[in-house]
Amino acid sequence: MQTNVEDKALAKRLAAGDEAAFVRFFDDNFARLYRFALPRLRNDEEATKEVLQTAMSKAVRNIGKYRGEAALFTWLCSICRNEVSEWLRRQGRYEQKVVLIEDHPEIQAALDSFHAPASLTPERQFERQETVRMIQLALDRLPKKYGDALEWKYVEGYSVLEIAERLGIGQEAAQSLLARAKRAFADVYGSLLTALSQSAVVSRTEQQTP
Amino acid sequence: MTDQSRIESERTIESVFDHAVVRPEPPERTEIEVRSFVMAEWRSQVQRRRRLAIANWALAASVALAAYVGFDLLRSTPSAPPEIVARIDFSQGPVTVVNDQVHSTPDPDGTLLSGQTIQTPGDAALALAWVSGGSLRIGAESRVRLLAANEVELERGMLYFDSAGSTPGSTLRIATPQGSLQHVGTQYMVNVTDDRVIVRVREGRVIVNGNGYQDLPVEDSRVELRGRGDYSRFADDSYGASWTWVAEAAPRRSFSGLRIIEFLRWVGRETGREVHFESPALEELAERETIVWPDVLIPTEDTLTSVLSTTDLRSNVVGGRIVIRAAAY
Numbered sequence: 001m002q003t004n005v006e007d008k009a010l011a012k013r014l015a016a017g018d019e020a021a022f023v024r025f026f027d028d029n030f031a032r033l034y035r036f037a038l039p040r041l042r043n044d045e046e047a048t049k050e051v052l053q054t055a056m057s058k059a060v061r062n063i064g065k066y067r068g069e070a071a072l073f074t075w076l077c078s079i080c081r082n083e084v085s086e087w088l089r090r091q092g093r094y095e096q097k098v099v100l101i102e103d104h105p106e107i108q109a110a111l112d113s114f115h116a117p118a119s120l121t122p123e124r125q126f127e128r129q130e131t132v133r134m135i136q137l138a139l140d141r142l143p144k145k146y147g148d149a150l151e152w153k154y155v156e157g158y159s160v161l162e163i164a165e166r167l168g169i170g171q172e173a174a175q176s177l178l179a180r181a182k183r184a185f186a187d188v189y190g191s192l193l194t195a196l197s198q199s200a201v202v203s204r205t206e207q208q209t210p
Numbered sequence: 211m212t213d214q215s216r217i218e219s220e221r222t223i224e225s226v227f228d229h230a231v232v233r234p235e236p237p238e239r240t241e242i243e244v245r246s247f248v249m250a251e252w253r254s255q256v257q258r259r260r261r262l263a264i265a266n267w268a269l270a271a272s273v274a275l276a277a278y279v280g281f282d283l284l285r286s287t288p289s290a291p292p293e294i295v296a297r298i299d300f301s302q303g304p305v306t307v308v309n310d311q312v313h314s315t316p317d318p319d320g321t322l323l324s325g326q327t328i329q330t331p332g333d334a335a336l337a338l339a340w341v342s343g344g345s346l347r348i349g350a351e352s353r354v355r356l357l358a359a360n361e362v363e364l365e366r367g368m369l370y371f372d373s374a375g376s377t378p379g380s381t382l383r384i385a386t387p388q389g390s391l392q393h394v395g396t397q398y399m400v401n402v403t404d405d406r407v408i409v410r411v412r413e414g415r416v417i418v419n420g421n422g423y424q425d426l427p428v429e430d431s432r433v434e435l436r437g438r439g440d441y442s443r444f445a446d447d448s449y450g451a452s453w454t455w456v457a458e459a460a461p462r463r464s465f466s467g468l469r470i471i472e473f474l475r476w477v478g479r480e481t482g483r484e485v486h487f488e489s490p491a492l493e494e495l496a497e498r499e500t501i502v503w504p505d506v507l508i509p510t511e512d513t514l515t516s517v518l519s520t521t522d523l524r525s526n527v528v529g530g531r532i533v534i535r536a537a538a539y
Contacts (some may be wrong), residue, residue, distance in 0.1 A: 017256040026245055034236040049240045054442050056244065057251040135230045154227035182223050189226065
């Protein structure tokens with residue numbers, strides 16, 4: 001079973017009271033978790049803030065239980081998912097659960113596993129909105145440096161030199177990081193496409209009644 | 211993979227980004243607030259783990275020492291006779307006192323003893339002046355056992371405790387189905403529901419122990435305890451609808467002949483709001499002038515408006531503030 005060695009080491013330092021570990025933990029995960037929670041809470045920013053406070057607090061309380069079997073971010077998402085459900089339940093009788101494309105079991109499994117064989121099928125037809133969302137999902141599931149580097153290079157148009165300066169590394173190291181990031185992105189994005197073609201899912205909104 | 215196919219694959223990957231837009235970032239203010247909140251929780255947990263490690267070591271050492279000297283750890287103490295634990299300050303509705311399964315209606319100015327149970331059916335409410343100081347209020351549909359001068363048990367419903375005026379060093383422990391709460395100079399509320407205990411702290415700090423909780427601190431927030439150490443923490447206001455019953459169950463007071471500033475501070479404390487004067491001159495006026503109002507008062511916004519109408523001051527309640535301004539004639 002693949003373990004996430006870096007994530008486990010970070011969790012251990014966090015539990016031991018290392019403040020640099022807390023900063024790394026928060027900086028690496030907050031924005032991605034925010035983007036995870038916001039659409040599930042109907043883009044309610046105040047609710048998202050409340051849910052994130054609760055979810056991340058719960059995570060630091062239970063960090064000793066993190067085993068490294070899934071990526072730390074995946075573990076955080078599962079906590080966050082529960083807190084979103086709890087928040088929706090507390091809102092009263094009428095609830096509208098937002099079901100996103102990545103919540104379907106096949107897609108979720110693809111995102112969580114991360115190392116399924118790549119199978120890019122760029123000929124796949126999506127609505128543009130879903131394509132944008134799928135790319136952002138894949139970027140968020142990568143280690144933060146990988147996601148950021150790819151976005152800076154291919155979406156915002158920064159040069160390798162500028163990316164190296166942003167990351168505080170040499171140009172060759174930045175080049176190498178970009179290459180690794182692209183392969184990792186191909187893995188995740190390819191898995192999403194494969195899973196989509198198998199499930200033939202479209203995003204929908206479900207209404208729940210008590 | 212050949213070099214050519216690798217290059218083509220990379221071009222394919224790059225072309226995907228033709229459809230991409232920059233991922234949205236959370237608002238900076240939100241990041242600051244969440245970071246601060248989570249860091250406080252993290253620090254609390256780190257301290258708790260360290261204290262637990264020390265306590266476990268100390269416990270192991272003390273058990274070993276007790277075994278060595280043959281000390282009897284299971285010696286029982288005889289039960290204490292009933293003692294006066296509180297005086298009734300205010301009573302509303304059909305409050306019942308249960309003593310050895312006998313139900314009775316308490317005297318409005320009577321005292322209460324350890325071992326008695328209070329019930330507040332319907333919209334009944336009760337305010338008690340606690341023997342060691344402080345005000346204990348019992349909300350509607352509640353059942354509270356008075357265990358001792360320093361402990362009560364909230365079986366269901368709502369309690370509010372304000373430790374102002376307590377004897378230094380004294381504390382009141384509140385036992386609930388999900389753990390035991392102890393305050394450190396505070397105003398706080400406890401609500402026992404079917405599946406959780408909700409603790410809201412307006413001022414000071416409350417510590418929760420038992421049922422999986424070890425020195426869990428609660429301050430300036432709302433915590434929901436679900437048992438076996440499980441809880442959720444939320445930011446909370448010290449004023450508003452959740453606290454209304456507390457002000458309405460407050461002991462009635464007369465301010466006739468007392469300074470306006472004392473009345474304002476009382477209303478501010480009872481409603482969880484900060485009193486703010488629009489000018490130093492207005493504050494001086496409140497320090498100087500006295501109230502002419504014959505009746506006893508309850509600390510509500512209506513009372514505030516009515517009493518100030520007899521002075522040269524007026525008020526606006528804005529969120530967590532009572533803003534005092536000059537009357538416009």
